[in-house]
Amino acid sequence: MKVSASLTALTIIAVVSARTFTVKNSCSYTVWPAIFTDLNVGSATPDQPTGWQANAGTAVSFNVPDNWTAGRIWGRTECDFSSNPGPTSCATGGCNGGLLCDPHTGTGVPPATLAEFTLSGGGNLDNYDVSLVDGSNIPIKVTNNVGCGVPSCTVDLNLECPTPLAVKDTSGKVVGCDSACTANLDGNPANSPNCCTGSHDTPSTCPGSGVAFYSYFKTACPTSYAYAYDDPSALVQCNSSLAADYTIEFCP
Ligand SMILES: *[C@@H]1O[C@H](CO)[C@@H](O)[C@H](O)[C@H]1NC(C)=O
Numbered sequence: 001m002k003v004s005a006s007l008t009a010l011t012i013i014a015v016v017s018a019r020t021f022t023v024k025n026s027c028s029y030t031v032w033p034a035i036f037t038d039l040n041v042g043s044a045t046p047d048q049p050t051g052w053q054a055n056a057g058t059a060v061s062f063n064v065p066d067n068w069t070a071g072r073i074w075g076r077t078e079c080d081f082s083s084n085p086g087p088t089s090c091a092t093g094g095c096n097g098g099l100l101c102d103p104h105t106g107t108g109v110p111p112a113t114l115a116e117f118t119l120s121g122g123g124n125l126d127n128y129d130v131s132l133v134d135g136s137n138i139p140i141k142v143t144n145n146v147g148c149g150v151p152s153c154t155v156d157l158n159l160e161c162p163t164p165l166a167v168k169d170t171s172g173k174v175v176g177c178d179s180a181c182t183a184n185l186d187g188n189p190a191n192s193p194n195c196c197t198g199s200h201d202t203p204s205t206c207p208g209s210g211v212a213f214y215s216y217f218k219t220a221c222p223t224s225y226a227y228a229y230d231d232p233s234a235l236v237q238c239n240s241s242l243a244a245d246y247t248i249e250f251c252p
Pocket residue numbers: 014015042043044065067
């Protein structure tokens with residue numbers, strides 16, 4: 001085997017085989033998309049700022065390295081960065097930093113519907129999903145160009161959000177719906193059947209049936225994570241050799 005030639009070929013492939021991601025705002029309102037990469041897990045980051053403004057009906061495409069790991073994309077609503085930019089600059093999904101989310105600490109403030117990605121993970125598979133584990137704010141659908149699975153939460157969960165979970169903007173409109181975990185309903189985040197923590201930190205000790213309001217989320221959005229261990233119905237995998245391009249659409 002010509003090792004050196006193979007390595008050269010692989011290097012060339014790695015450089016040219018970045019994926020194209022498109023973030024499309026099909027909502028009737030402005031969304032401020034955000035990207036966060038857990039740099040404790042992987043160093044590869046998308047070729048796109050960590051936050052931007054997306055007017056209604058617009059889309060932006062950018063390159064994402066083939067080995068993007070532990071990445072998430074979400075939308076922020078009702079943002080105003082003109083004073084004191086930071087996590088409270090948006091009604092939902094705000095982050096440390098302001099318009100640009102801090103690369104190290106700029107995860108979104110719940111509730112926020114997430115699109116999560118690890119490309120080229122174990123078994124040469126892309127892993128991706130739509131997650132309501134941190135609550136929900138905007139409907140999201142993740143499509144691809146190679147016929148792999150399409151996770152989504154297309155229902156506006158704000159409309160009938162259970163009162164104990166509802167998050168309102170300053171005008172009193174419900175703009176987000178916390179999960180039972182992010183709402184801290186049981187008051188013990190370190191040992192919580194809603195958060196799957198402490199003595200509830202395995203799939204067998206944290207069944208969905210033990211999570212308050214699980215069925216509200218799962219019935220509306222069966223292909224989304226409605227709690228931490230929803231992998232069987234919510235984790236989507238795609239052969240990484242297909243080098244899928246992905247589109248994240250808000251309000252599909
Ligand atoms: C991702 O791939 C690039 C290009 O091959 C490489 O330089 C980088 O080290 C990789 N990053 C990780 C986290 O594996």
